[in-house]
Amino acid sequence: MYKRIITAGLLFGMACTGPPAHAMTCMPRAELVSKLTTAYTETLTARGLQNARSIVEIWASAETGSYTILVSRADGISCVLSAGTHWLAETPVATKKGVAG
Incomplete structure (x- = not known):
């Protein structure tokens, strides 16, 4: 009984020591845009x-299908979300006035 409790405690404790899931890459926007355009051929969509x-x-890149979603702040820093x-670009469908979808 105690072995199972100790084992479970160790396993859950070890899982908590991993890197955070919310870790983002942030850098000056100009540097990030340069990487997106040269390394991934992405353009602002x-x-x-x-x-x-x-x-x-x-x-997004029409050639490779890669995409990146980022937030650009007023201080010039952009973070990859x-x-x-x-990536598939969808064409908007025209609707009749007053009729959704």
Whole structure:
């Protein structure tokens, strides 16, 4: 009984020592944009104002299918929120007035 409790405690304790899941890569925006354009051939696809001090940007590559979502702050620092592959750009579908989807 005690062996199982100690083993479970050690396993859960070891799991808590791993790196944080929320670790982000942050650097000056110009440096990050340079890496995205040269290393991944990504271009700015979309952006929107998140709040008064930051903008969310989506960079994607039609050639490779890679994408990067980042937040650019007013102080010139950008942080990568997410990155991945198999990006597909969707074309908006026109709707009739008053009819959704």
